[in-house]
Amino acid sequence: MQSLVLERQGELSLRDFPAIDHDEETLGPRDVRIRLHTVGICGSDVHYYTHGRIGPFVVNAPMILGHEASGTVIETGSDVSTLKPGDRVCMEPGIPEPNSRATRLGMYNVDPAVRFWATPPVHGILRPTCVHPEAFTFKLPDTVSFAEAAMVEPLAVGIHAATKARIKPGDNAVVMGAGPIGLVTALSALAAGCARVFLSDVAQPKLDIGAGLSRAIIPVNVAQDDLAKCVLRETDGWGADVVFEATGSPKAAAGIFQPLAPGGCVVMIGGQPDPIAYDAGAAMVREARVENIFRYAHAFPRCVNMIASGAIDVKPLITRTFAFSDSVQAFEIAASAPASDVKMQIEMPQ
Structure with missing residues (x-):
């Protein structure tokens, strides 16, 4: 064989x-x-x-x-x-x-x-x-x-993350990382009801692919622009309701609370090989909720149905x-x- x-x-x-x-x-x-x-x-x-x-x-x-x-x-x-x-x-x-x-x-x-x-x-x-x-x-x-x-398997990660985030219609989200998991998470966030998704990365070709998926996806090249400043500027200083960390980068993860709105939710998706810095003070003053995901559960039928209907491409x-x-x-x-x-x-x- x-x-x-x-x-x-x-x-x-x-x-x-x-x-x-x-x-x-x-x-x-x-x-x-x-x-x-x-x-x-x-x-x-x-x-x-x-x-x-x-x-x-x-x-x-x-x-x-x-x-x-x-x-x-x-x-x-x-x-x-x-x-x-x-x-x-x-x-x-x-x-x-x-x-x-x-x-x-x-x-x-x-x-x-x-x-x-x-x-x-x-x-x-x-x-x-x-x-x-x-x-x-x-x-x-x-x-x-x-x-x-x-x-369906990678999409299931994004669907599971969006479910854990408890997205509400009209929410603004940030997805840190425009790799395969970041992109399916952005699509999942939109399908769950987000009005806009700010997608960040350092690779412009991946950001271009993300921007082509929906006009509701706003690419941010963090090699050139400050993600938190961009999100705050576009949300009247309030911040994003949900931040998805999908880079697996300690440097990126260190800033997860900066673009987050008060009462918002951070969802940790990217695997971190070592312990990372956690700004407890930034989380506290926002009364942030932090969720972690490990693969997915009960997501495959939802993914198949959403692809079949055209809700996610x-x-x-x-x-x-x-x-x-x-x-x-x-x-x-x-x-x-x-x-x-x-x-x-x-x-x-x-």
């Missing part, structure tokens, strides 16, 4: 990979077998490639990459009732322990026992087929393409597509972080 394998930090290969656990490939009564079609390259995939680890998750053995995916059901377990062979689907990549306390409370994304694709020691899905639970596999409407469906974010045979090159390009690219995807052989 030819797969894209991270052999070790900095080394990828496209090769047969017979080491998938038998249990992982065994079709259970409530599972479906899926032929993969499109897989997105995520920043976490690239980070494992370039650094060999993310926090406590260390690549100690060869691991298949990829977790943003769509495909076609080719086989179903005996108790599957909502899917059939031929159905086009996208898949939520994190499988929690069904009886854990977190899962029973509805917070399955923070279950310590969750198994998430391409997170050591769990393999990803840059391979021909996978087995996945019916409960975390979602049928696609005819209006949603495989490429759009592979964007993710197509402009897909800036480059590679054949599976060019996967190694695709990761090399992604690791170089081209300023004009947002989401790169890989199409699997059919």
